[in-house]
Amino acid sequence: MWVNGVARLNYLSEAGYYSSMKKKKIGLLYGGRSGEHEVSLRSAASVINNLDPDKFEPIPIGIDKIGIWHLQQRGSFRSIPGQGEVLEIIKNSRPLALVPGKGFYQGEERLEIDVIFPVLHGTFGEDGTIQGLLEVVDIPYVGAGVLASSMAMDKEKAKILWQKEGLPVVDFLVVRDASAGAVAAIEQTFNYPLFVKPAAGGSSVGIHKVDSHAELKPALADAFNYANKLLAEPAIDGRELECSVLGNHRPRAFPPGEILPQHGFYDYNSKYIDPEGALLAVPADLPAETAKLVEETAVRAYLALEVSGMARVDFFLEKKSNKLLINELNTLPGFTSISMYPKLCEKGGLPYPDLLEQLIELAMESHAEKNRLTYSFE
Ligand SMILES: Nc1ncnc2c1ncn2[C@@H]1O[C@H](COP(=O)(O)OP(=O)(O)O)[C@@H](O)[C@H]1O
Ligand SMILES: [Mg+2]
Structure with a gap:
């Protein structure tokens, strides 16, 4: 059920009514030209496993490391010991094409897709480029838009905007x-x-x-x-806190979690290779007023960058000063079943499948909002 005009229009027209009853087809973009390709394969497996099969039909589209898009016949899962399931990318010789204003094509055949979920992390996924492509195709997509994605990706630009809002950041x-x-x-x-x-x-x-x-x-x-x-x-000597934020114009924050690196800092190894490299505390053991400050600051940081959909806002709580400092904001945070973003939502009362449903609704809302605008003057 969409809260804007689109749902009502669908309801009034017969075809629309039918289409609102139909399962929504969710194009999952995963893999990608990024250092985070492998993480994305794991996030994509969790997303597919948690999409409500009564409401959604996943359409997996794997992006290989060169950047070619491959429509997957069925999701092909593989289990990696100690790391859980990944959604593999089976390459095929009929790569997908995107036609501006029209949609996705394989050869002459148009694919029916209602919403795209870019389960991509890092460059060419989280930085606004894929979002721009999806705008040109004119299809709703989950998560932040072009501007917010690219501002959040640039750690300097994000901090300048936060400083302007009077928000505390790590000096740079x-x-x-x-x-x-x-x-x-x-x-x-x-x-x-x-x-x-x-x-x-x-x-x-x-x-x-x-x-x-x-x-x-x-x-x-x-x-x-x-x-x-x-x-x-x-180098900040402090605790590392993370906060999940969800929503478009009135985002909500979930109680924060904490990263507890077991050796050194939260490096690539402790994020993805060594399962014992870092522990996650969900929620973080914090005084209520500190947790509240984290949530409020996370929402302000989110609004300052004009994020929509979701973001995970990461902080340091400096030991010597007890000051809360924003480190960074991730618009497409890790989405594996053990990732911080969905775990914090779950602990805060929003199970993973419901979270996915809300993200899809938010994507439809954002798209409908843009389509309400006038773009030409006759
Ligand atoms: N200024 C800092 N002081 C202390 N630790 C830091 C600082 N910057 C980064 N780190 C450590 O490095 C990790 C990764 O840095 P981050 O800026 O979050 O980059 P990424 O976008 O790669 O996650 C952080 O989670 C933290 O453990
Ligand atoms: Mg980080």
């Missing part, structure tokens, strides 16, 4: 090359230990904790493999 310096001047600027601004990270990226790829002068240049050199712009930040 933008670094555009690994010259002696850049090294000097970093050292004048921050003491060791400090962090160096690609401005756009994810999954901790290219992120370094730097303890001394000798480590700085190699860290910069490595990070520049992943982005042309880096951030240097003070």
